[in-house]
Amino acid sequence: MLELPPAEQHVPNPIHATVRNRILAALPAEEFKLIAGKLHRVELALGQSLHRAGEPIEQVFFVDSGFISALTMLSDGAPLEIGLIGAEGVAGVSVLLGATNSYSETMCQTAGGAYRITTAELKEVVAQAPHLRDLLLRYTHVFHVQVAQTAACNAHHELGQRLARWLLAAHDRSGVAELSLTQDLIAVMLGVRRSTVSIAAGTLQKAGVIRYQHGRITILDRVGLENAACECYEAVASEYRSLFGEHPFESPSAVAPLA
Amino acid sequence: MLELPPAEQHVPNPIHATVRNRILAALPAEEFKLIAGKLHRVELALGQSLHRAGEPIEQVFFVDSGFISALTMLSDGAPLEIGLIGAEGVAGVSVLLGATNSYSETMCQTAGGAYRITTAELKEVVAQAPHLRDLLLRYTHVFHVQVAQTAACNAHHELGQRLARWLLAAHDRSGVAELSLTQDLIAVMLGVRRSTVSIAAGTLQKAGVIRYQHGRITILDRVGLENAACECYEAVASEYRSLFGEHPFESPSAVAPLA
DNA sequence: TATGAAGTGTGCGATGGCGCACACATCCTT
DNA sequence: AAGGATGTGTGCGCCATCGCACACTTCATA
Numbered sequence: 001m002l003e004l005p006p007a008e009q010h011v012p013n014p015i016h017a018t019v020r021n022r023i024l025a026a027l028p029a030e031e032f033k034l035i036a037g038k039l040h041r042v043e044l045a046l047g048q049s050l051h052r053a054g055e056p057i058e059q060v061f062f063v064d065s066g067f068i069s070a071l072t073m074l075s076d077g078a079p080l081e082i083g084l085i086g087a088e089g090v091a092g093v094s095v096l097l098g099a100t101n102s103y104s105e106t107m108c109q110t111a112g113g114a115y116r117i118t119t120a121e122l123k124e125v126v127a128q129a130p131h132l133r134d135l136l137l138r139y140t141h142v143f144h145v146q147v148a149q150t151a152a153c154n155a156h157h158e159l160g161q162r163l164a165r166w167l168l169a170a171h172d173r174s175g176v177a178e179l180s181l182t183q184d185l186i187a188v189m190l191g192v193r194r195s196t197v198s199i200a201a202g203t204l205q206k207a208g209v210i211r212y213q214h215g216r217i218t219i220l221d222r223v224g225l226e227n228a229a230c231e232c233y234e235a236v237a238s239e240y241r242s243l244f245g246e247h248p249f250e251s252p253s254a255v256a257p258l259a
Numbered sequence: 260m261l262e263l264p265p266a267e268q269h270v271p272n273p274i275h276a277t278v279r280n281r282i283l284a285a286l287p288a289e290e291f292k293l294i295a296g297k298l299h300r301v302e303l304a305l306g307q308s309l310h311r312a313g314e315p316i317e318q319v320f321f322v323d324s325g326f327i328s329a330l331t332m333l334s335d336g337a338p339l340e341i342g343l344i345g346a347e348g349v350a351g352v353s354v355l356l357g358a359t360n361s362y363s364e365t366m367c368q369t370a371g372g373a374y375r376i377t378t379a380e381l382k383e384v385v386a387q388a389p390h391l392r393d394l395l396l397r398y399t400h401v402f403h404v405q406v407a408q409t410a411a412c413n414a415h416h417e418l419g420q421r422l423a424r425w426l427l428a429a430h431d432r433s434g435v436a437e438l439s440l441t442q443d444l445i446a447v448m449l450g451v452r453r454s455t456v457s458i459a460a461g462t463l464q465k466a467g468v469i470r471y472q473h474g475r476i477t478i479l480d481r482v483g484l485e486n487a488a489c490e491c492y493e494a495v496a497s498e499y500r501s502l503f504g505e506h507p508f509e510s511p512s513a514v515a516p517l518a
Numbered sequence: 519t520a521t522g523a524a525g526t527g528t529g530c531g532a533t534g535g536c537g538c539a540c541a542c543a544t545c546c547t548t
Numbered sequence: 549a550a551g552g553a554t555g556t557g558t559g560c561g562c563c564a565t566c567g568c569a570c571a572c573t574t575c576a577t578a
Contacts, residue, residue: 070407072407072408072410072411074411074415074490075490076415078415080410080411080414080415082407082410082411083407094400094403096396097396097397097399097400097403098393098396098397098400098502099397099400099502100501101501103404103407103494103498104407134357137355137356137357138356138357138358140356140399141353141356141357141358144353144356144403144406145362147403147406147407147410148329148331148341148342148362148363148406148410149331150410151331151339151341151406151407151409151410151413152331152333152339152341152413152450154410154411154413154414155339155413155414155449155450156333156335156337156339156450158564158565159564159565182524182525182526183525183526184524184525184526190414191411191414191415192565192566193565193566193567193568194525194526195526195527195528195529195565195566195567195568196564196565196566197526198525198526198527198528199527199528199565201526202526202527202528212525212526213525213574214524214525214526214573214574214575215524215525215526215574215575231333231334235362239362242359242360243357243358417534417535418534418535441554441555441556442555442556443554443555443556451535451536452535452536452537452538453555453556454535454536454537454538454556454557454558455534455535455536457555457556457557457558458535458557458558460556461556461557461558471555471556472544472555473543473544473545473554473555473556474544474545474554474555474556
């Protein structure tokens with residue numbers, strides 16, 4: 001395992017200091033320099049697709065704000081979310097494992113920004129940047145754990161728990177307590193009917209944990225939400241912590257250096 | 260992407276010719292030589308655990324015959340299968356992504372054999388063996404796709420389809436039409452009640468697709484089983500083919516060289 | 519400030535799978 | 549050949565979620 005020095009001690013590049021993506025922020029300055037010129041800032045709008053299922057992965061996205069869903073498209077046309085990607089991660093990393101095409105659809109759930117790099121350029125940089133490579137592979141692993149936990153969760157846990165888990169994950173990744181999310185959208189992500197979400201959300205609302213207002217959902221009681229969620233939230237967060245340090249989703253400046 | 264020469268043209272090592280594990284078999288002779296001395300043949304008994312959830316991954320297993328389940332352990336004690344590993348793969352590869360502990364339990368479902376190597380030795384070899392590294396990363400990706408598809412499948416597909424899918428996967432990995440599998444065991448894997456499996460299996464049996472005989476299940480009509488299964492089987496198999504060539508589960512000697 | 523669009527709450531019959539229980543069949547052992 | 553252990557089929561009430569439908573509320577905009 002590589003020992004990464006605290007990123008904060010090596011930031012001559014002014015852009016580096018403003019990057020919120022955890023992986024980029026954690027890079028030592030010399031590696032950031034290698035990649036910085038190849039990154040293009042892009043704004044992500046709600047509903048925008050970054051990768052289409054089955055199509056080549058031409059760009060990789062270091063998410064900086066907002067978050068992205070990875071969705072498996074079933075043949076009956078129903079999409080189903082398998083994982084969330086926020087500023088802690090990257091959409092399209094599977095190119096580093098040798099994939100050329102995307103097995104999932106990645107699309108923006110909450111508008112934000114990202115740094116885009118071409119697949120070819122990323123591979124070039126990675127060949128010269130062992131810290132970056134190590135961070136990306138670790139992220140790949142954590143994402144895999146998230147997906148695996150989702151598989152178990154989908155089979156075993158009731159919607160109320162799954163909804164709470166999903167809201168926690170969304171809250172972590174967006175960083176704000178008020179999210180622009182319709183029940184319709186959440187229903188698609190969780191693969192259930194919208195009216196079923198309505199009932200589950202109503203229960204959380206009556207318990208004073210969240211408030212729903214026409215496309216905006218506000219998290220009132222984070223702890224209450226954690227209690228309402230299944231273990232799956234914590235299982236994934238803890239795997240993240242064990243590979244990336246103690247504060248997976250806080251702003252990079254507040255984060256302990258990676259171990 | 261590395262261009263791998265056909266393994267068959269480079270087999271001075273007599274052991275190499277007998278290896279059924281697809282990854283080892285696909286290695287060029289010089290790389291096989293690097294790893295061969297560090298591999299220890301082990302027999303795997305039904306129910307044997309290779310890795311415990313949460314515990315360090317000390318050994319990595321190149322499965323040679325039989326197959327392994329990767330299971331997520333939920334806090335209520337219920338295990339749930341997230342993926343199958345046969346001679347096409349390896350149990351414990353996540354060490355190459357930087358994981359130190361196993362997030363899943365891996366255990367033997369059908370007795371067989373494997374080649375074991377310590378994590379430390381594998382990492383050493385991989386540093387000098389680019390083909391091996393490439394193959395292992397590609398396998399990691401394909402396994403990830405399997406898990407992702409399982410997440411969607413668990414949420415959307417009915418047990419009859421899931422059972423058929425699972426039997427196909429087991430059939431592929433074991434290579435034999437008669438499997439020693441109780442309904443009890445399958446029920447645990449799929450996360451449902453045993454009696455629910457009994458009903459679904461009864462339907463397949465009435466359709467003449469399988470036969471059940473006290474812990475032995477015989478696949479009578481492979482095509483019928485494929486028709487009864489959901490798309491998820493084919494989705495995973497096709498991802499495998501796109502990364503490893505046309506014949507994922509046949510014996511290595513019948514397999515086209517990797518592209 | 520009226521109107522429509524978007525989003526949310528609710529109702530009702532249907533159904534897949536749960537939880538539990540038990541009978542029956544097959545195999546192994548003695 | 550008898551008896552126990554293991555494995556399979558079935559029944560019944562229950563519940564979460566489905567599928568569909570509709571009313572109500574909030575917001576944006578003309």
